[in-house]
Amino acid sequence: MYTPHTAGDIAAMLRVIGVDALDDLVRVPDAVALRAPVEVTPQLSEIEIAQRFAQFAARTSAGEYTSFLGAGAYRHYIPPVVAAIAMRGEFLTSYTPYQAEVSQGYLQAIYEWQTYIALLTGLDVANASVYDGATALAEGVIMAVNATGRKAVLVSSAVHPNYRAVLRTYAEGLDLVVDELPYGPDGRTAGATLEAALADQRYAAVVVQSPNVFGAIDALPPAAVERIRATKTVVIGVVAEALSLAVLAAPATWGVEICVGEAQSFGNAIAYGGPHVGFIAATTAHLRRIPGRLVGRSVDTAGKTAYVLTLQAREQHIRREKATSNICTNQAHCALCATVYLAAMGQAGLRNCAALNVARTNELKRKVTALDGFSLRFEAPTFNEAAIRVPGRAAGVLAALERKKIHGGLDLGRFYPELDDCILMTATELTSSADVDRLVAALSEIPVRAAARV
Amino acid sequence: MPLPAFDTPLIFETGQDGRANRYLPDAPALDTLLPRETLRDELPLPDNSELDVVRHFTRLSQKTFGIDTAFYPLGSCTMKYNPRINDAMANIPALRDLHPFAPDAAAQGALALMWELERSLASLFGMAAFSLNPAAGAHAELTALLIAKAYFKARGETGRNVVVVPDTAHGTNPASAAMVGFKVVSLKSDAAGRVDPDDLRAVVGPDTAVCMMTNPNTLGLFEPRIHEVSDVVHEAGGLMYYDGANANALMGNTRPGDMGFDLMHLNLHKTFTIPHGGGGAGAGPVGVAAHLVRYLPVPVVRAYDAAGKDVEAAGWRDSAELTFALDFACPDAIGTMRSFWSNFAHMVRALAYTYANGAAGLTRVSQLAVLNANYIRASIRDIIDIPYDEINRHEFVASAQTLKRETGVRALDLGKALLDRGYHAPTVYFPLIVPECLMIEPTETESKETLDGFIAVFREIVATAKSDPDKVLETPVNTAVGRIDETRAARQPDLRWRPA
Numbered sequence: 007m008y009t010p011h012t013a014g015d016i017a018a019m020l021r022v023i024g025v026d027a028l029d030d031l032v033r034v035p036d037a038v039a040l041r042a043p044v045e046v047t048p049q050l051s052e053i054e055i056a057q058r059f060a061q062f063a064a065r066t067s068a069g070e071y072t073s074f075l076g077a078g079a080y081r082h083y084i085p086p087v088v089a090a091i092a093m094r095g096e097f098l099t100s101y102t103p104y105q106a107e108v109s110q111g112y113l114q115a116i117y118e119w120q121t122y123i124a125l126l127t128g129l130d131v132a133n134a135s136v137y138d139g140a141t142a143l144a145e146g147v148i149m150a151v152n153a154t155g156r157k158a159v160l161v162s163s164a165v166h167p168n169y170r171a172v173l174r175t176y177a178e179g180l181d182l183v184v185d186e187l188p189y190g191p192d193g194r195t196a197g198a199t200l201e202a203a204l205a206d207q208r209y210a211a212v213v214v215q216s217p218n219v220f221g222a223i224d225a226l227p228p229a230a231v232e233r234i235r236a237t238k239t240v241v242i243g244v245v246a247e248a249l250s251l252a253v254l255a256a257p258a259t260w261g262v263e264i265c266v267g268e269a270q271s272f273g274n275a276i277a278y279g280g281p282h283v284g285f286i287a288a289t290t291a292h293l294r295r296i297p298g299r300l301v302g303r304s305v306d307t308a309g310k311t312a313y314v315l316t317l318q319a320r321e322q323h324i325r326r327e328k329a330t331s332n333i334c335t336n337q338a339h340c341a342l343c344a345t346v347y348l349a350a351m352g353q354a355g356l357r358n359c360a361a362l363n364v365a366r367t368n369e370l371k372r373k374v375t376a377l378d379g380f381s382l383r384f385e386a387p388t389f390n391e392a393a394i395r396v397p398g399r400a401a402g403v404l405a406a407l408e409r410k411k412i413h414g415g416l417d418l419g420r421f422y423p424e425l426d427d428c429i430l431m432t433a434t435e436l437t438s439s440a441d442v443d444r445l446v447a448a449l450s451e452i453p454v455r456a457a458a459r460v
Numbered sequence: 461m462p463l464p465a466f467d468t469p470l471i472f473e474t475g476q477d478g479r480a481n482r483y484l485p486d487a488p489a490l491d492t493l494l495p496r497e498t499l500r501d502e503l504p505l506p507d508n509s510e511l512d513v514v515r516h517f518t519r520l521s522q523k524t525f526g527i528d529t530a531f532y533p534l535g536s537c538t539m540k541y542n543p544r545i546n547d548a549m550a551n552i553p554a555l556r557d558l559h560p561f562a563p564d565a566a567a568q569g570a571l572a573l574m575w576e577l578e579r580s581l582a583s584l585f586g587m588a589a590f591s592l593n594p595a596a597g598a599h600a601e602l603t604a605l606l607i608a609k610a611y612f613k614a615r616g617e618t619g620r621n622v623v624v625v626p627d628t629a630h631g632t633n634p635a636s637a638a639m640v641g642f643k644v645v646s647l648k649s650d651a652a653g654r655v656d657p658d659d660l661r662a663v664v665g666p667d668t669a670v671c672m673m674t675n676p677n678t679l680g681l682f683e684p685r686i687h688e689v690s691d692v693v694h695e696a697g698g699l700m701y702y703d704g705a706n707a708n709a710l711m712g713n714t715r716p717g718d719m720g721f722d723l724m725h726l727n728l729h730k731t732f733t734i735p736h737g738g739g740g741a742g743a744g745p746v747g748v749a750a751h752l753v754r755y756l757p758v759p760v761v762r763a764y765d766a767a768g769k770d771v772e773a774a775g776w777r778d779s780a781e782l783t784f785a786l787d788f789a790c791p792d793a794i795g796t797m798r799s800f801w802s803n804f805a806h807m808v809r810a811l812a813y814t815y816a817n818g819a820a821g822l823t824r825v826s827q828l829a830v831l832n833a834n835y836i837r838a839s840i841r842d843i844i845d846i847p848y849d850e851i852n853r854h855e856f857v858a859s860a861q862t863l864k865r866e867t868g869v870r871a872l873d874l875g876k877a878l879l880d881r882g883y884h885a886p887t888v889y890f891p892l893i894v895p896e897c898l899m900i901e902p903t904e905t906e907s908k909e910t911l912d913g914f915i916a917v918f919r920e921i922v923a924t925a926k927s928d929p930d931k932v933l934e935t936p937v938n939t940a941v942g943r944i945d946e947t948r949a950a951r952q953p954d955l956r957w958r959p960a
Contacts, residue, residue, distance in 0.1 A: 007821040008541050008733075009828045010907040016828075019835040019908060023851075031830045031851055034714045037687040044712055045775025046580035047811070049818025052545050058815060059808070061780070063554035065569030067562055075559040078799055085483050087510055093547065095528030096521040101537050102739035103524075105875065105885050107939040111468075111520030112738045118471050121956040125504055131955045135740070137595035140799040168799050175757070175795030179606050179640035223498045253490055255500050268799065277550070278570045279560035279800025280595070281741030293953065299739065304949035306941040311467070316949040322598070322635035323890075327644045332635035335596040335729065339737025346517055349471050352507035354480035361487035364494055387494055408563060416561050435484055 072441050073413040074370070076391045076432025077219065078139065078166050078246045079279065080271045082359070083435055087350050088273040092343045102299070102335065106314040107306075113313035116301045116338065119345040123285045126251040127265040128258030132287040134299035135337040139246050139268025140172035142284035143213065145331055146266035147173060149288070149295040150211035150240040151182065152330070158183035160209045160239075162195040164218035166246050167421035187212070193222040193384025193393065197230040207237045211264070215244035216254070220384055220418075221367070221391035221430065223254060231261030240264060248272055248285075250389045252353075252360035257287075264288045273347025274340050283340035294320060297331030299338075359435050363390035366433040366442075373446050374431065380449065383428045391432035393418060393425065396449075400429045406452045412445055466940075468519045472957045475506035504959055523940040524738070525884055531906060531914050533836075535855045535887035535899025536630070536678060538708045538730035540829075543816065546733060546809035555808055560800040564785045570804065571784035575761045576776055577811045578745070583775030584822065585707070585724060586717020587747030591756040592802040597705060599797060600725030600744030601636035601672070606794045607723060607748065607755040608670045608699050609640050614792070620669040620698070626655050628678040628891045630705060642669055649893060653679045653848045657688040668698035675702070675719065676709045676853035678891040678899070680833065690720025699723060699752075704744075707731045708903070709830060709853035712823025722749045732810035743806040758793045759786035759801055828904035829854040832911060836902055839915045843922045847894050855901035857894050858886075864896050869925040869932050871896040876943065877921045880936040883914055 011019075016028065025031060050058060073081060092098070096111070103109030103116075116134045123132035136142045147159050159177075161170055163186045170184070177184050187203060190196035195214050203209070212234050216224040226234075226241070234241055243257040245267030251257075257265040270282035288296060294317065302316035322329040351359065367390045374380050379397030396403045400417040407414035419426025433442070490499060508516070525532070532539035550556065558570055578590045594600035605623070612620045623637040626647045634644040645663055650656040655673065664671070671693045675683045683689065690700050702716040702724035708731045716724045728734050728743040736742075748756060763771040763782045771782055786801065817825060830853050837856045841849055845859040860871040875885030875898070887899040902911060925932045936942060 007817055007824055008543055009824065009904045011828055011831070011904075015908040016831065019831055023831075023834045023838045025851070028827045028831060031834055032710075032713045032827055032853075034682065035684050035687070038714045038719045040712070040714055041718065044715075044819045044822075045583040046817075046819050046822065047576060047776050047814045049821050050815045052816070055545055055549070055812055055815045059549045059552060059555075059573075059812065062569035062573045063552045065572060066554045066558050067566030068554045068557040068559070070554075071562075071566065073559060073562075075561050077561055079560055081557070081559070083483060085481070085510075087514060089551075091514065091517040091521070094518070094521040096524040096526040098547075098735040098737055099526035099528045099532075099539075099542050100524050100738045101532070101534055101539060101736045104534075104887075105525070105879060106944050107876070107936050107941055108525035108879050108884065109523075109738075110940040111523035114468065114470070114523075115517070115520050116738075117956070121470075121472060122505065124956045131953075137599060137741075138799040141595065141599070141797070166799075168796065171796050172798060175606065175797060176639075178794065179602070179609065181641055223494075225498070252503055253494070253499055255498060259500070275556045275805070276559055277556055278558040278562075278567065278802075278804035280798070280803040281743075281805060282799065283741075293955075300953075300955055302949040303954040304945045306944050308942055310941055312941040312944045314944045314946055314949050316946065316955075317953060319950070321631075323631035325635070326631050327634035327638040329631075329635040329638070332598040332602060332632050332639055333596075334598045334632050335727075335736075335740040335742040337595075337741045338739035339735070340741055342738065345471075346513065348505065349508060349513045349516065350481055350510060351483065352475070352480045353503040353505035354477075354507055355483055356505065357490070357503055358480075358487050359484055361490050361493060362484060364490070365487050368493060387498055404563075408566070413559065413562055413566070 071411045071413050072444055074415045074431045074445065075413045077416040077430050078168060078268065079276045080247055081276060081434050081436050082271050084273050085350050088343055088346045091346045097342055103315060110313055113301050115342050115345055117303060117313050119341045120301060122345060122348050123287050127287040128256030129265055129287040130290040131293055132285055133296050134301055135341040136284035136286060136298055136333060137337060138282045138284045140169040142266035142286050143169045143244055144173050144176040145297045146242050146264045146286055147211055149264055149292055150242060152295050153240060153292060154210040154238065156208055156210040157181065158185065158208045159211050159213060160185050160187055160203055161213040162187045162215065164189040164195055164220060164224060165213055165215040165244055166219045169244060193220045193386040194224045197227060200230055200233055204233060204237045204239065209239050211240040211242045213242045213244060215246060217247060217250055217389040220393045221388035222384055222386035223389060225255055225260040242266060247389060249360050249363060252356040264292060269344045272344035274343050281337055281340050283337040283344060295330055298333045298336050362435040366437045367392060369439065370431060370433040370442050373442050377446060377450055390434055391430055393428045394431050395428050399426055403452060404429065407448055410448045412448055468516065470957050471516055472506050474512060475508035477507055479507045479509055481510050530882050531910050532884040533886050533900045533902050534884060535901040536705055538901060538903055540733060540903035541905035542733050542735040546812045549812045550805040550808040568784055571761050572779035573811055574802065574807055575763050575784060576779050577807050578761065579773050580776040580814050581726065581745060581747060584711060585747055586715030587724060588750040589753045589756060590745045590747045592745045592807055593757040593797050594744040594746055595798055595803055596740060596742035597725060597727045597744045598632040598636060600746045601632055602639055603746045603757060603797050604701055604723040604725060605636055605640040605642065605670060607752055610755045610794050611752055612669060619667055622667045622669055624663055624668060624671040626673060627893050629672060630703060633672045633703060653681050654683050655689055657685055657692050660689055660692050664693055664696035664698060668696045670699045670701050672701040672703060674706045676706050679848055679857050680852040680855040681848055682853055686719045705730065706854065709826055711826040712819060713826055717749065722752060728806055728810045733813045734806045734809045741803050741806065743803040754792040755794055757795060757797050758788045758790050760790055762787045825904050832902040832904060832906055835911055836900055836915060840918055843919055855899060858898045858900065859894050860896040860898065863925055867925050867929040869929050871898050873932050874898060874921060877932045877935040880938045881917045883917065
């Protein structure tokens with residue numbers, strides 16, 4: 007129960023308060039009194055809790071399976087130094103740094119995170135984090151809506167389906183129209199359809215993701231960016247795999263003004279989907295529309311460098327219903343993990359890691375497509391995942407792989423009915439050649455007709 | 461205990477090229493892997509040795525105040541001890557490394573765990589169901605208001621677009637309302653700091669969508685007429701929303717569901733001992749009454765018994781014999797709120813905490829949280845204004861208004877003086893209706909000795925304010941930095957380091 011009170015303490019404290027019993031402190035009107043005892047978990051000792059959770063753990067596959075799953079949540083090596091630092095109690099148990107004088111360490115770490123994200127995206131500023139990649143997209147779109155006064159947005163269908171789903175949920179609240187731009191035959195956003203879509207200047211933003219949900223590097227060509235800019239529409243770039251920023255052209259360099267994304271890959275566990283860490287970076291022109299916390303560098307009364315939460319006139323606790331967002335608690339500790347990870351990896355380590363991801367994915371693509379009936383669905387270059395066309399339906403192939411303790415990847419048919427013969431397969435620096443060989447061996451043993459039947 | 465004052469250069473100002481840590485084998489050259497036009501030329505990040513990285517962040521941690529450092533009576537934030545067993549459970553590899561797209565058959569333990577937590581919360585707070593989807597409290601408010609919007613849309617009552625919020629409410633309430641296109645009407649508290657059902661009756665009507673409240677309210681006072689408030693809103697056709705920020709006051713004692721609330725959220729990072737982590741990640745489950753269950757965000761965790769039938773449980777049930785699935789096919793659902801299903805690692809922590817307590821333990825937690833808060837109030841009420849000086853719940857509000865008039869020392873200054881003496885400051889200037897307010901929430905995990913230490917220092921500071929106010933106005937001097945030029949920070953934003 008983690009309560010230190012002895013019977014003597016309680017009696018002494020009640021005397022000071024001037025009541026006879028604990029019940030006198032918590033009395034409620036009969037109308038709202040508890041009618042039946044609550045039914046929650048039984049009470050266990052600590053060792054029994056550990057045993058209980060070992061049972062939960064025994065009912066999952068992680069560790070036991072070889073996995074080629076990615077699609078927005080990535081398995082990466084996390085140096086132990088990340089946990090050693092992040093689990094320090096001062097970081098773990100502090101609140102949002104409202105009292106800056108006793109939060110200088112955390113504030114500086116967040117200032118460093120903002121800098122890392124700005125440097126990686128090539129943009130001017132970044133915020134202290136948002137919940138995850140999908141909500142970062144929704145918040146980024148709200149920024150563009152506020153910048154342009156337009157209540158519609160054009161989103162590439164190669165943006166992660168979960169991100170688009172969250173955007174649609176938010177759009178219902180904000181009465182926004184969300185239109186989609188198709189993907190083309192090579193797996194990249196079809197720029198050819200842009201011209202017509204932009205004709206009536208109704209869109210606040212065009213949203214593309216790179217690498218996109220098919221793994222394809224999907225930076226818009228300069229001509230497309232020019233056409234979008236000509237209609238005063240904001241280019242929003244989504245990055246669901248932040249590690250790609252280490253080697254791919256920085257979003258700012260190909261025209262992105264607001265870059266939103268997910269940095270789970272930087273030192274944060276997959277953890278069945280969360281907590282992960284979203285980021286928003288933007289050009290200075292958008293600074294005052296950025297949601298959430300921002301840490302700034304200033305000085306104290308003696309002129310000493312000091313960090314503090316700033317530009318709070320954007321935020322809910324000051325502006326209430328006129329705030330840029332309702333966000334309050336964000337993902338500070340996940341951002342801290344990412345900052346420690348980036349500091350430990352350094353530019354050389356990070357670029358090497360990203361290159362390994364490409365190399366392992368190239369190996370996976372080469373070996374899998376050497377099998378009869380397997381091919382690359384799209385030709386565009388990829389970062390660490392790729393859409394693989396399989397014989398028969400993807401669901402059948404994946405079910406067969408599960409029986410061999412392999413998570414083969416994501417069934418793209420789940421989100422794209424026309425791609426129900428495609429699996430999104432992911433390889434990272436943790437994917438060994440032996441893992442790929444195991445996958446290839448398993449795939450070669452699946453009878454094609456069995457796969458087609460499911 | 462003052463925090464160390466030494467300067468720490470930015471990580472970008474240290475390190476040398478060629479000092480990389482070798483965590484991974486060497487990759488082939490990039491331009492043999494990808495077309496050159498897709499690549500960036502450089503990445504201007506520093507390379508530091510692991511030792512230098514460890515020292516850098518260790519120093520930063522030493523300039524950060526956490527619950528583990530000392531007493532942290534930050535009102536409305538429930539800064540209670542975060543048991544380490546919770547983190548150990550969240551760090552079990554089979555839970556930590558589970559992929560959200562793993563098939564349900566491979567994720568049974570994770571789903572069982574989520575289901576057990578959801579059922580426990582439903583019973584503890586009197587709701588029909590909870591969704592663990594939202595990422596934090598404000599996110600949960602947004603979720604709940606989207607549910608309300610969908611509910612009224614389904615009933616053809618699209619004219620309901622007003623959210624009534626008491627003037628004691630958290631700032632996120634109106635900000636969340638604005639994100640679903642609702643207008644905000646603020647309701648004045650009565651002289652006793654409560655919502656008067658008769659005042660409320662005057663503002664509700666056919667345009668009322670939701671009334672957002674917390675109980676105990678942000679003054680730490682229980683709203684004794686809450687059921688009448690609910691009746692007024694329901695009679696007007698609106699929904700009642702419970703802001704769970706103050707749930708630490710009422711577990712096992714009374715339930716939002718029994719007070720008439722239709723929707724609620726919890727801040728698991730407050731009541732359920734999830735570490736705040738310097739501002740997140742949090743977790744904000746949303747609970748709903750029976751008539752709103754079908755609007756909950758997807759995915760929904762479904763439980764089946766051995767015969768494959770849906771399990772309908774009012775409260776917690778042992779999951780060992782049950783099987784589970786994630787259900788995305790809920791036609792009335794508002795959609796989904798985030799990339800993946802929940803802040804799962806935090807659900808592990810929250811469930812470990814409910815197991816550590818059980819029903820009796822959680823009830824005791826709330827009682828002792830209320831005891832600690834009343835004890836501090838009763839011990840300082842003779843030296844500082846207590847605008848609502850009565851039995852409070854888990855927190856209370858003091859005011860430095862008289863002190864300021866007599867000495868020039870404000871609530872802010874008292875907070876800074878506390879920092880100098882090794883305590884965290886209370887929440888200051890919230891709620892907005894009490895001038896110069898200090899909102900004090902000790903939580904139940906603090907011992908009498910800790911509270912006595914705080915009370916003694918608080919009394920000393922107030923005495924100093926009266927005898928030698930400048931001494932208080934000059935604080936803090938024992939912290940890493942003194943008071944900060946916030947105007948400069950806002951007028952000349954310096955939000956990142958730039959290469960020379």
